[in-house]
Amino acid sequence: MLPEMTSPPAVSSPAPDDAEVIAASLSDSERFATIFDRHVEEIHHYIARRVGTDAADDIVAETFLAAFRRRSVYDVSRSDARPWLYGIATTLVARHRRSEVRYLRALSRTGADPLPESLADGVVNRLVTHDQKRRLAGALATLGQGDRDALLLVVWGELTYEETARALDIPLGTVRSRLNRARHKLRARLGRNDLTKETHDG
Amino acid sequence: MDELHMLAELRRDTPPIRAGASGAARARLLEEMTAPSRSRVRLRPIIVRAGVVAALASAIITAIAVPRDTGGDPARPGVVAVLAGAQPAVAAVAKRARTAAEKQSTEKVPADSWTYVRTLQRETESHDLSDLRDWYTADGRWNAGVDDDGRVTVSEIDPERDVPSAAFLLGAPTEPEGMARHVYAEVDRIIAAERAGGIRSSTVDTSRGRDVAAFALVKEALKRYYVTPRQQAALYGALAYIPGVTVIEDVEDAAGRHGQAFGIIDAQSVRSEIVFDRRTYRYLGSRSVFTEDYTESPPPPGVDSDYDPDNPLHFAKGTVVELTAKMDAAVVDGPGQRP
Incomplete structure (x- = not known):
């Protein structure tokens, strides 16, 4: 749920892009929740593919916390925040390099992917x-x-x-x-x- | 099907985030938004692990009289609480390295000078030998690489991503005890910065205790950067102050060169090694090897881990998990230049 806006938006106005939301979150920090809601699934999926869902749950939370803390240096000429979020997630995944390599090795040795429950x-x-x-x-x-x-x-x-x-x-x-x-x-x-x-x- | 299409399919069916996890992450974010200040320190699981690992290490490394971390206060970086006594065998090697270094002229590396390091690295799975060439300024502010087309790219280094930095060596003490304090102060700074979220990428693993991290820091500095002979002798001397470090007789680096090595064993029974020439004391390369058959055991309750009971990680004794050789290191005229 977005907090109140200073002026009522026109019915047909498009949703603000990521850059606009992040800029607005500088004065109204809770606006940043929109960035989380828009991208959490995609970023989590990327992280989980690399290190497994359990580690991904924690890393994805850290990713959005780090993004929130660094929002003042976000380049607002970029309307899509995904590359920025992927970058933050990737550096956090790097700390879990041991588990990532471990997953890959296990799959390589046994053919059994240790990542939890595959759907299909x-x-x-x-x-x-x-x-x-x-x-x-x-x-x-x-x-x-x-x-x-x-x-x-x-x-x-x-x-x-x-x-x-x-x-x-x-x-x-x-x-x-x-x-x-x-x-x-x-x-x-x-x-x-x-x-x-x-x-x-x- | 080409390799990129195959890769695109690999783990595509990873399940989506569970509602509970998503809700917890969102709650943490909201808590951060409404928090009055950012100075709260969250104890990360990694710190918990470090304690457990230190306890395990004490069981394995029986040769050490008092196998414990040397204390230190991560809240006050730069303050080393207790420095262990120097171990004679390691100190003796360092002293001979110092004598050898003193025969050469004292070298001062200006902060803005470019340095070049060429490294051979044996990849653990494929056994391919990678030949890596890197350029850094001595102050750790810039690095450079040459791509496949011969183009030189110079990039500014983000200090949060480059740990340890070449700047660690800039103006570092050239005597053993001072270097040991310098090493532990940097380890404490890294641990504190990791807790505060100020480090995004580091090659010094702090999860295995402060002493193993101190050894890793010395090893990384020798491996990645240009090191003057006197600093090299001081880094060897600093190793004497790290509990658990021993001298190993015959070790081969990635280029097949034989030498002696300094080593320290971590809780996974991996011995991390710094290989040096037994006559000139020049650093040759690095190696990590399992000293025992290792099968991962379940973590104690409450400890965050990626342990999988159906497929515990196993390594046979003697498995080499890291092998490098430093082939060349010099101060050069500029990025992309070779000595």
Whole structure:
């Protein structure tokens, strides 16, 4: 529920965009709840795909707290706050790097994704075979954190290269080179057949 | 299907946020909005874990007489409560490194100078060897990289994202005890900043106790940055003040070079190692290795953890989980330049 506005909005006026809401939240902090309501599901889904739903519950809360505390430096020329939120979420995920790599390794070794209750496992298995999934997870685990961040923001967050650069606070050229490197690695690993050599402790 | 399409499908069916979790997150946000000040310190789960880990470590590392953290007060960064006594074996190596360093001219690195570091890194799963080239200014304000097309990109470093910073070495003490205090003060600063939400990315893991974090800080500084011979000797000397650090005889770095190493074992039975040349004492590289078969055990009740009883994490003794080699480090003329 939005707090009262200073003047009654016209019936047909469009909802204020993220930048307008964030600007308004500087004087009326509770307006920021709108940003939470608009984006919490999407940001949570991205985090949960990376570190599991349990850790994601906490990280998503931290993400919006951090965003709220930093709202005064938000670039109000950006009407969509998603790249900004993805950037904050990504840096918080980085603190959980151990659990992320652990998830990926477990999937790579056993083929069983330790992320809790899949809703429609069959759909994924039809599209991606078991072996490919294992290899893909194994390959993801070997990427550097920066490369994985850029790759997953583009593929899972569906951000553009420019939005990814803004989210990670890195130059556009760096996003390109990180994605090149990440794709190259994934391709190399997916092309290989002998998994036994790759699982170190298997 | 190409790799990006496959990746787009991976875990696409992750369930949406539960209403309870969403409501709790929203309530925390509302509480923050209506709070009179932001100075409240929330005790993060990581701090709880640090205590548990320290307790576990004491059970494993029996060689230490009093296996405990050396105290310190994260609320007062820079104040080191107690510095443990220096361990003779580590101190002796550091002293010889100091003697070797004194044969070279004293070097002063200006704050705005560019430094270059080339590192080989063995990836743990694929066993690929990555060849990494990085440039930093000595004050930790700027870094640079060269992309696949040979373009040099210079970026300003966000201090919240770059921990430890190269600035940690700038003007750092060149004698062991002073360096040890400098190291613990920085660890306490990192812990305090993490609690206050002022650090967004760090390679110093503080969740395994203050001493393991102090070792990690020294290791990261040696691994990532240009270090003068005297600072290097002082960093080795600082290790003597960290309880649990030992000297290991023969360790091989990512480039296949053999040397001695300093090591410390954490609660997961992982020994973190700093490898150095046994004659010149030059830092060679880093390694982390499981010293025992390790199977994750359930966390104590009430401790936040990602433990999965159906699939506990397992590593065989001898599994190497980190292997690097510092191939080159120098002060250079500018970003993208090599010595």
